[in-house]
Amino acid sequence: xxxxxxxxxxxxxxxxxxxxxxxxxxxxxxxxxxxxxxxxxxxxxxxxxxxxxxxxxxxxxxxxxxxxxxxxxxxxxxxxxxxxxxxxxxxxxxxxxxxxxxxxxxxxxxxxxxxxxxxxxxxxxxxxxxxxxxxxxxxxxxxxxxxxxxxxxxxxxxxxxxxxxxxxxxxxxxxxxxxxxxxxxxxxxxxxxxxxxxxxxx
Numbered sequence: 528x529x530x531x532x533x534x535x536x537x538x539x540x541x542x543x544x545x546x547x548x549x550x551x552x553x554x555x556x557x558x559x560x561x562x563x564x565x566x567x568x569x570x571x572x573x574x575x576x577x578x579x580x581x582x583x584x585x586x587x588x589x590x591x592x593x594x595x596x597x598x599x600x601x602x603x604x605x606x607x608x609x610x611x612x613x614x615x616x617x618x619x620x621x622x623x624x625x626x627x628x629x630x631x632x633x634x635x636x637x638x639x640x641x642x643x644x645x646x647x648x649x650x651x652x653x654x655x656x657x658x659x660x661x662x663x664x665x666x667x668x669x670x671x672x673x674x675x676x677x678x679x680x681x682x683x684x685x686x687x688x689x690x691x692x693x694x695x696x697x698x699x700x701x702x703x704x705x706x707x708x709x710x711x712x713x714x715x716x717x718x719x720x721x722x723x724x725x726x727x728x729x
Contacts, residue, residue: 542585544576549717551710555585558706562636562698563612564590564691567651567658569643570597576718579674579688579711580642586710587691587703592642595655604657612637616652616661617694623663626697638694642687669693673708673715 540550564587566580573581573594584590595602607614613634617626618641639661641651652658666685674686685693688711696704 539576543714543717544581545718545721549721551713551717554710554713556706556710557588558586558703559588560590560695560699560703562589562638562695564695565637565639566590566592566687566691567595567602567639567641567655568592569647570594570600572643578642579686579714580640582711582714583688583691583707586707587695590691595651596647602655604655607657609660611635614639614661615694615698616641616658616663617665617690618648618652618663619665620652620663623665625667626664626694627667629662629664629698636698638691638698640687640691640694645684666690666693666697673712 538547539545540547540552543550543552543555545551564583566583568578568580572578573592580592584592593602593606594600611634613632614637615626615629616639639658641648641658643651652661652663669685669689672685672689674689688707692704692707692711695707
């Protein structure tokens, strides 16, 4: 029989965040990426079960979240070192370039991907001077998103997790994208089943 979602919150897995019946932690394996991934996230997204940036930190060896917008824990611009790191700010802006035009140098490559609602994320680099300094890049030819848990702001928009997967594919090769997307397909399918409230065994 099915159970309303509100009656299953106490049964959610603390790691994958869905009802333990549909827990997919056994599918979460870490990929040793070379490019460090930094995700500036609006603090209101942190505990949303539909947030995909969190899952990127579970499947990538070098990936961390930096919250912004929280007056009690301000965003720290000193966490970025331009002498040591070559930053890629991944977001389509008027002056952004296709990611395949990025040129690496002697510094460590860091991929910076803002996370939040589209309206919030597009303001990050305007409100944080350190993000404004970073060269902007965007993805091309990514195809359609498979993320069905939130309404997209338009066609050909990717969620944060998918954007990271596609970007790392450009920077490091398809292996990392394949690893991430195989896990993501499980995540989307399990959350969809959980949201239906149907907890019958397959």
